[in-house]
Amino acid sequence: MSDTRRTVLITGASAGIGAALARVYAAEGWDLVLTARRRAPLEALAAALTAAHDCTVTVLTADLADPDAPDRLVADLSARGLTVDGLINNAGFSCTDGFLNTDPARHAAMIRVMLTAPVALCRRLAPGMVARGFGRILNVSSLAGQMPATGGDTLYGPIKSFLTKATAGLHLELRGSGVHVTALCPGYTLTEFHDVNGTRDQVSAAYPAWMWQSADHVARVGYRACEANRPKVAPGVMNNLLALLPKLLPDAVALRMVGGHAKRLKRL
Numbered sequence: 424m425s426d427t428r429r430t431v432l433i434t435g436a437s438a439g440i441g442a443a444l445a446r447v448y449a450a451e452g453w454d455l456v457l458t459a460r461r462r463a464p465l466e467a468l469a470a471a472l473t474a475a476h477d478c479t480v481t482v483l484t485a486d487l488a489d490p491d492a493p494d495r496l497v498a499d500l501s502a503r504g505l506t507v508d509g510l511i512n513n514a515g516f517s518c519t520d521g522f523l524n525t526d527p528a529r530h531a532a533m534i535r536v537m538l539t540a541p542v543a544l545c546r547r548l549a550p551g552m553v554a555r556g557f558g559r560i561l562n563v564s565s566l567a568g569q570m571p572a573t574g575g576d577t578l579y580g581p582i583k584s585f586l587t588k589a590t591a592g593l594h595l596e597l598r599g600s601g602v603h604v605t606a607l608c609p610g611y612t613l614t615e616f617h618d619v620n621g622t623r624d625q626v627s628a629a630y631p632a633w634m635w636q637s638a639d640h641v642a643r644v645g646y647r648a649c650e651a652n653r654p655k656v657a658p659g660v661m662n663n664l665l666a667l668l669p670k671l672l673p674d675a676v677a678l679r680m681v682g683g684h685a686k687r688l689k690r691l
């Protein structure tokens with residue numbers, strides 16, 4: 424980092440990987456704009472980070488399932504005179520009850536939060552970064568985006584595939600501009616994610632402790648990869664081997680292996 428203080432906007436900063444990324448960026452000398460729906464955990468995090476790192480932290484609540492939320496966030500930033508040099512699209516959730524059992528409005532919200540909003544925020548904020556010759560865009564995708572389809576959380580993997588591939592495209596497009604663009608593709612990470620989707624007991628029973636990583640570790644890996652301008656990073660050897668496996672196996676075999684996921688979670 425130079426002496427100039429930079430500001431990073433982090434979505435989904437009220438918990439899990441987003442909160443961990445806020446801790447990493449604050450420790451690395453950035454000011455922060457934290458957003459999510461819940462104000463109380465954002466303000467608690469803002470107070471802790473301000474005290475620990477003497478940084479400026481702005482809290483803006485937003486529901487990214489609202490189609491107007493990205494534009495409102497950008498308008499809020501400019502009304503406050505905030506220039507954003509970093510963007511972390513991290514907010515997300517999954518629905519594991521099966522495609523036919525899930526309310527269509529919930530599907531629409533998944534697509535808006537994890538696909539439409541990241542695209543809109545990149546499109547609105549990247550031009551300023553390019554014009555200033557400096558920027559960092561870190562899109563929190565998932566290992567699920569590199570794995571074969573799974574039944575049960577039918578849309579989650581495809582949404583993350585889109586995000587990973589669109590991130591790689593933007594990475595190529597902005598190469599040499601001073602704007603780094605990276606997709607972070609975590610595997611199982613200890614956050615609120617599986618409490619929110621109601622599978623905590625099932626995933627804990629189905630997947631051993633060694634398969635789980637801490638949000639702090641995942642966040643550090645993401646930060647370093649974005650600083651190095653890598654198009655994509657998966658934290659840990661095991662997750663990289665898992666991502667490789669479907670490329671080595673015939674599609675039908677890979678689909679059968681991973682398709683067992685929903686049954687292991689006893690959701691279908």
Ligand SMILES: NC(=O)c1ccc[n+]([C@@H]2O[C@H](COP(=O)([O-])OP(=O)(O)OC[C@H]3O[C@@H](n4cnc5c(N)ncnc54)[C@H](OP(=O)(O)O)[C@@H]3O)[C@@H](O)[C@H]2O)c1
Binds near residue numbers: 440462
């Ligand atoms: N945990 C894992 O195993 C795992 C693995 C791979 C990838 N990921 C990805 O990592 C990212 C972060 O997830 P996490 O594991 O840290 O989960 P988490 O602990 O549940 O945090 C999710 C964050 O997203 C925010 N969010 C959810 N819906 C939102 C909405 N409609 N509008 C605005 N913000 C919203 C939540 O804040 P509010 O509830 O306050 O709005 C929260 O801050 C997600 O994109 C997820 O897909 C997670």
